[in-house]
Amino acid sequence: MCDQGVGGLVPPPAPVSRRSVLFKLGLGLNALAAILLGVPLVGYVASAIRRRGQQAWVSLGLVSSFPERQTRLASYTNPFTVPWDAKVADIPCWVRRLQGERFQVFAINCTHLGCPIRWFQESGLFMCPCHGGVFYEDGRHASGPPPRPLYQYEHRIRDGRLEVRGGQIPTLSEPV
Amino acid sequence: MRVADWFEERLQLKKLLGPSMTHPVPRSSASWWYVFGSATLIIFMLQIVTGICLALVYVPSTADVYASLEYLNYQQPLGWFLRAVHFWGSNFMVAMMSLHMIQVFLFGAYKYPRELTWVVGIFLLLCTLGMAFTGQVLRWDQDAYWGLGIGVAMIGRMPVIGAQLVHLVIGGPIIGAETLSRFFALHVFVVPGLLFGLLGLHLLMVLKLGINEWPMPGRLVARDTYRERYEEEVKRDGVPFFPVAAQKDIVFGGLVILAILLCAAIFGPYGPNGPADPTLIRTVPRPDFYFLSLFALFALLPPYTETFLILVGPVVAIAFLIALPFLAGTGEKSFTRRPVAAVSVVVIVLILGVLSYLGAKSPWSPVMDAWSGAPIPVEYVKGRAPLQLQGATVFQNKQCRNCHSLGGQGGQRGPALDGIASRMTHDLLIRQVLQGGGNMPAYGKNLSPFEVTALVAFLDTLRSPHDAAARSPIPPPRAAR
Numbered sequence: 001m002c003d004q005g006v007g008g009l010v011p012p013p014a015p016v017s018r019r020s021v022l023f024k025l026g027l028g029l030n031a032l033a034a035i036l037l038g039v040p041l042v043g044y045v046a047s048a049i050r051r052r053g054q055q056a057w058v059s060l061g062l063v064s065s066f067p068e069r070q071t072r073l074a075s076y077t078n079p080f081t082v083p084w085d086a087k088v089a090d091i092p093c094w095v096r097r098l099q100g101e102r103f104q105v106f107a108i109n110c111t112h113l114g115c116p117i118r119w120f121q122e123s124g125l126f127m128c129p130c131h132g133g134v135f136y137e138d139g140r141h142a143s144g145p146p147p148r149p150l151y152q153y154e155h156r157i158r159d160g161r162l163e164v165r166g167g168q169i170p171t172l173s174e175p176v
Numbered sequence: 177m178r179v180a181d182w183f184e185e186r187l188q189l190k191k192l193l194g195p196s197m198t199h200p201v202p203r204s205s206a207s208w209w210y211v212f213g214s215a216t217l218i219i220f221m222l223q224i225v226t227g228i229c230l231a232l233v234y235v236p237s238t239a240d241v242y243a244s245l246e247y248l249n250y251q252q253p254l255g256w257f258l259r260a261v262h263f264w265g266s267n268f269m270v271a272m273m274s275l276h277m278i279q280v281f282l283f284g285a286y287k288y289p290r291e292l293t294w295v296v297g298i299f300l301l302l303c304t305l306g307m308a309f310t311g312q313v314l315r316w317d318q319d320a321y322w323g324l325g326i327g328v329a330m331i332g333r334m335p336v337i338g339a340q341l342v343h344l345v346i347g348g349p350i351i352g353a354e355t356l357s358r359f360f361a362l363h364v365f366v367v368p369g370l371l372f373g374l375l376g377l378h379l380l381m382v383l384k385l386g387i388n389e390w391p392m393p394g395r396l397v398a399r400d401t402y403r404e405r406y407e408e409e410v411k412r413d414g415v416p417f418f419p420v421a422a423q424k425d426i427v428f429g430g431l432v433i434l435a436i437l438l439c440a441a442i443f444g445p446y447g448p449n450g451p452a453d454p455t456l457i458r459t460v461p462r463p464d465f466y467f468l469s470l471f472a473l474f475a476l477l478p479p480y481t482e483t484f485l486i487l488v489g490p491v492v493a494i495a496f497l498i499a500l501p502f503l504a505g506t507g508e509k510s511f512t513r514r515p516v517a518a519v520s521v522v523v524i525v526l527i528l529g530v531l532s533y534l535g536a537k538s539p540w541s542p543v544m545d546a547w548s549g550a551p552i553p554v555e556y557v558k559g560r561a562p563l564q565l566q567g568a569t570v571f572q573n574k575q576c577r578n579c580h581s582l583g584g585q586g587g588q589r590g591p592a593l594d595g596i597a598s599r600m601t602h603d604l605l606i607r608q609v610l611q612g613g614g615n616m617p618a619y620g621k622n623l624s625p626f627e628v629t630a631l632v633a634f635l636d637t638l639r640s641p642h643d644a645a646a647r648s649p650i651p652p653p654r655a656a657r
Binding site: 045049080081085088092108109112113115117118123124131132136142147169173174 | 621
């Protein structure tokens with residue numbers, strides 16, 4: 001509609017060669033700028049992916065604080081915390097001490113959809129409050145929708161302390 | 177008036193917007209059925225205004241977020257009201273958008289030439305649901321934390337790239353401070369930006385292609401004649417969009433905003449429900465209502481189909497919605513002549529409604545405190561022998577009540593046991609307790625022989641006096657002789 005008015009302002013065509021050179025130069029410069037900006041941008045956002053497999057040994061407490069033949073809630077501090085993490089850096093897990101130095105350390109997350117499982121001493125079962133997954137005391141699947149047994153942390157004993165390799169939320173594609 | 181002219185001379189807004197505002201639309205479209213889209217838009221504006229206000233106080237840092245929400249609720253003047261308006265606005269926005277979508281579908285408005293308007297609408301739907309989920313995360317309470325956990329577990333089921341995707345979404349290997357910042361950026365910058373862009377396209381096409389006329393049964397859409405007939409109808413019997421058609425939008429939009437304000441004033445803000453401290457595991461995570469149906473689905477699907485359906489289901493559903501105007505882009509518009517379309521709307525709404533109801537009830541979840549909180553009703557222990565009473569104690573102590581109800585109290589994961597002795601014989605009960613099966617754990621290792629004897633003796637008494645005790649279909653050996 002307004003084209004006619006603007007039409008008069010369009011400058012007469014400049015010599016073709018100079019205009020096309022400038023235009024190509026502009027394109028090239030901007031493509032370079034896009035790459036120089038885009039690579040750091042993507043690298044910045046995707047750096048979360050590369051932090052994969054970062055796990056460290058963290059202490060759950062003295063071995064003596066876990067009575068034999070019992071399952072207790074313990075928690076460790078996420079080894080890759082930031083200063084403003086606060087409470088979310090404390091990751092809970094269930095520690096089952098069988099006998100002596102034999103332990104099982106289960107992740108808190110149900111293997112179905114990650115909700116926090118709860119231990120019931122009397123019936124010897126872990127129950128999940130979300131979709132009703134149930135596990136036996138050794139982590140085997142007992143009933144409900146979970147597709148696999150409970151996730152278990154790697155663990156070791158150092159200087160009388162129970163340690164686990166923690167720092168990652170367990171999922172079906174990356175069990176701890 | 178002179179002031180208005182002064183501004184008009186410089187801004188020329190009338191020249192710019194006038195034709196769009198007063199462009200003729202079919203008289204039939206100036207209907208109360210056509211108000212849901214504009215209502216969704218008005219709520220979106222409300223969400224932006226209240227969202228900006230909340231961002232003045234809200235702190236997206238895991239250390240301070242909970243305190244800032246509590247501050248909003250209890251100390252910031254009218255902070256509670258703005259939080260409530262934003263929360264109720266989100267509920268109403270999802271509801272209005274759904275009504276708009278149903279109306280557009282039933283009235284065949286997605287057909288030629290408005291296919292792209294529908295496709296953009298699908299992405300608006302996804303963005304709005306994205307806003308709902310990310311907003312729920314920003315509440316950073318226990319539901320938010322474990323809701324994220326559910327999302328992570330779903331993404332983690334993806335083969336090959338599952339782990340990397342999880343890390344990308346939560347900003348690292350575990351839910352933490354960066355997760356909250358990420359979702360804040362999504363909720364406040366990324367998704368609203370997308371919404372603005374898509375909304376612009378959506379509205380532009382409404383202007384360029386005209387508002388869908390009221391569908392008349394038998395008036396078929398054909399690619400070569402439709403636009404001509406539409407122009408002709410608008411010319412013959414059109415009304416200016418503003419004010420004739422728009423007045424119903426304005427009235428309805430006003431009512432909707434008032435309803436949101438009323439809900440906010442009466443019910444107040446939602447949450448935050450307990451700080452997001454993962455070590456506080458005595459929690460029962462539930463999503464906000466828009467995702468309850470999905471939550472229910474995960475409990476009810478056969479487990480072996482889950483990974484497939486979680487990963488493929490949404491893709492297929494969205495692809496189908498996008499493909500719809502290309503599969504059925506012409507022909508009949510009126511739902512009275514499109515029985516499959518009309519019935520599918522009813523079926524889908526019913527399914528989502530029932531699933532949401534079930535999600536709110538969650539009968540599949542064990543009631544975690546039933547064993548300690550719901551005593552066995554007196555009539556089930558009255559006049560019982562000592563062994564049977566011992567059994568009742570075992571029944572209670574071994575947390576059977578978490579999944580089995582008596583007298584309507586307790587979990588509903590397993591069957592109610594009020595009349596179990598009329599359905600299962602003594603031997604069957606022993607077998608079931610020891611070996612489990614049918615979605616029940618085996619208790620053989622956790623019960624002593626005495627406890628089993630006592631428990632089954634108690635279960636044997638659980639039947640109405642009017643029902644006979646269950647009998648085995650196989651006669652005992654002595655009778656056979």
